[in-house]
Amino acid sequence: MSDQFYLDNFRRYYRRGLKAHRKGELPLARMSLLKAAEMLYKLAASSTGELRTVRKQKARRLLELARSLPVESENNTAPSGGAAARTGDAEETDSKKWIMTALPDVSMDDVAGLDDVKDVIRRRVIYPFRHPEVTEKYRKKSGGGVLLYGPPGNGKTMIARAIAAEVDATFFSVKCSDIISKWVGDAERNLQKLFEAAQEHPRAVIFMDETEAIVAKRGGDSTVMNRVIPEFLSQVDGVQGRHGGLLLLGATNRPWDMDEAALRTGRFGELIYVPMPDLPARRKIIAMNLDGIPLSENFDLDDVAARTEGFTGADLEGLCERAKDAPYEREIVTGEEQCLTQGDVVTTMKNTRLSVREKMLEKYEKFEQQ
Numbered sequence: 001m002s003d004q005f006y007l008d009n010f011r012r013y014y015r016r017g018l019k020a021h022r023k024g025e026l027p028l029a030r031m032s033l034l035k036a037a038e039m040l041y042k043l044a045a046s047s048t049g050e051l052r053t054v055r056k057q058k059a060r061r062l063l064e065l066a067r068s069l070p071v072e073s074e075n076n077t078a079p080s081g082g083a084a085a086r087t088g089d090a091e092e093t094d095s096k097k098w099i100m101t102a103l104p105d106v107s108m109d110d111v112a113g114l115d116d117v118k119d120v121i122r123r124r125v126i127y128p129f130r131h132p133e134v135t136e137k138y139r140k141k142s143g144g145g146v147l148l149y150g151p152p153g154n155g156k157t158m159i160a161r162a163i164a165a166e167v168d169a170t171f172f173s174v175k176c177s178d179i180i181s182k183w184v185g186d187a188e189r190n191l192q193k194l195f196e197a198a199q200e201h202p203r204a205v206i207f208m209d210e211t212e213a214i215v216a217k218r219g220g221d222s223t224v225m226n227r228v229i230p231e232f233l234s235q236v237d238g239v240q241g242r243h244g245g246l247l248l249l250g251a252t253n254r255p256w257d258m259d260e261a262a263l264r265t266g267r268f269g270e271l272i273y274v275p276m277p278d279l280p281a282r283r284k285i286i287a288m289n290l291d292g293i294p295l296s297e298n299f300d301l302d303d304v305a306a307r308t309e310g311f312t313g314a315d316l317e318g319l320c321e322r323a324k325d326a327p328y329e330r331e332i333v334t335g336e337e338q339c340l341t342q343g344d345v346v347t348t349m350k351n352t353r354l355s356v357r358e359k360m361l362e363k364y365e366k367f368e369q370q
Contacts, residue, residue, distance in 0.1 A: 003043060003046055003292055004292060006039045006040075006042045006043045007039075007043060007291075007292055009035070009039045010036050010039035010040050010043065011105070013032045013033070013035040013036035013039060014032075014033070014036040014062075014105060015105045016028075016032040017029050017030075017032035017033035017035075017036055017066075018105055018165055020032055021033075021069075026069045026070050027069070027070060029066075029069055030066050030067075030069035030070070031066075033062050033063075033065055033066035033069075034063070034066045034067075036062055037059045037060075037062040037063040037066060040055050040056075040058060040059035040062065041055075041056070041059045043055050044056045044059060049301070050283065050284070050287055050301070051287050051291065054284065054287070057109075058109055061109060098172045098173055098174050098194065099170060099171065099172055099197075100164055100171040100172070100173045105165070106158060106161050106162050106165055107162050107165055107166055108121065108122065108126070108159070108162045108163075108166060110158075110162065110288075111155050111158055111159055111162055112155075112277060112281045112282075112284040112285040112288065112313065113277050113278055113280055113281020113282075113284065113285075114155060114159075114274060114275075114277075114281065117159070117272055117273075117274055118159075120270075120272055121146075121159060121163065121272070124146060124270060125146060125163055125167070125205075125247060125249070126163065126166050126167055128140065129167040129169050129203055129245075129247075130166075130167065144247065144248065144266065144269060144270070145236065145247075145248035145249075145250065145266070145267050145268040145269055145270070146247070146248070146249050146250070146268070146270045146271075146272060147211065147250040147251075147252065147255065147263070147268040147270070147271050147272065148160070148249070148250065148251045148252075148272050148274050149251070149252050149253070149255040149271060149272070149273060149274065149364075149367075150253070150273050150274035150275055150276075150364060151253065151274075151275075151276060151312060151355075151356040151360060151361065151364060152253045152312070152314070152355065152356070153312035153313055153314030153315060153355055153356070154274050154275065154276060154277065154312050154313050154314075155274060155313050156251040156274050157209060157251060158313075159274070160173075160207045160209070160249060160251060163205065163207075163249065164205070164207070167203070167205060169201070169203035169204055169205050169245070169247075170198070170201040170203065170204045170205070171204075171205045171207065172194065172197070172198055172204065172205065172206045172207065173207050173209070174194065174206065174207065174208050174209070175209045175210060176208050176209065176210045176211055176212075176213040176214035177210050177213040179191070179213075179214060180213055180214060180228070187214075187227075187228045187231075188227060188228060188231040191228070191231050191232055191235055192231070192235065194206065194235075195235040195236075195238070198246055199246065201245075202245050203245040203246075204245065204246050204247070205246075205247045205249055206246070206247070206248050206249065207249045207250075207251070208248070208249070208250045208251070209250075209251050210251070210252065211250035211251060211252045211258065211262075211268070212252045212253075212254045212255070212257045212258050214228060214229075214232060215229055215232055215233075215258050215259045215262040216229075216257055216258065216259065217257060217258065217259050217260075218259055229259055229261070229262070232262070233261055233262065233267065236248060236266070236267050237266065237267075248267075248268070250268055255271070255367055256363070256367050273364070273368050275364075276310070276311075276312060276356065276361070277311070277312070277313055277316070279305055279306065279309075281313075282305045282308050282309075282311065282316060283301060283302065283305035285313055285316045285317070286301060286304055286305055286308070286316055286319075286320060287301060289316065289317055289320035289321070290320055290340065293324060293340055294327070294337070294338070294339045294340065295339055295340050295341075296339040296340065296341045296342065298342065299339075299340065299341065299342055300342060303342070304342070304345050304346075307346070307349060308349070310354050310356070311352075311354060312354075312355055312356055314355065315352065315354060315355055315356075318352070319345070319348055319349060319352055320345075322348045322352075323340060323344050323345045323347075323348040323349075324340060324344075325348075326340070326341075326344040326347070326348075327339060327340045327341070327344060
């Protein structure tokens, strides 16, 4: 069988396993994740270097997760929680449109680098939801607010999607600019509905992307913002201490534009900087984006990674996609199998415009110090 066959089947079983796990269909999740691990082990066997190691590690984790699930369903009862939970035949409301019913097929292991960030996320977000008894035993606080901030294109939204896939909680995904633009005059009412809907579930995560759009600094002429911010703060304060199973997760590229009142303890009290990818992270991102692509024998992944300092994760993804154009076109023209060469990538690199400038990074560093 070809690597592409195993890769396609791995993705299919992996998605099916996550979906079944979300629905509480644990025996099906177990079977699907076992098959996904099997496909990944077979892929690892034909891989080399870093890619082989990464695939074997992920396959091992999948195997451990699958073996922790029951072989048979207990009482055949429907799950009480989960991202797809619904109660009764209630009429569809605006707040329910934000519930993420289809879990993303990513995990924290798919986020390249950012080990310190992932460790904090696991301790602060994932473990309290996965292990509530241990959290209670050590009197660790659960719920509250966490703000991910940093340059665009470095994985903040991907981290949020990975959290959605890994925690057994109802996940509300909200783009704050949509609240302001779509419901001018009704934004306060919709914030109330959002938080009320979240509190109906034993465990819930509200992910607010572009957070600065809804809690921008006050003092300007915007009457909408001057009304919305107090309402937002009131809703957040209203659940603190009463709903330890509600996590408020925000993401922003411009933390300095946020109202300081929103960054206090009990609101977005924990700020996590998501920085530019370091050398190991860039190497992993490039390896993941070139997975399955025929490479020349002298292709030096370490050299490519070293040349890409200053690239965001999104920049690297774009670089790999454009670099593949050269061998793709050569093969179409010649009719002969081609490989991606070091020169293809270096040439593409010279024509790549970086999305984050040095002055912007200095601004993040200054904010982090403050």
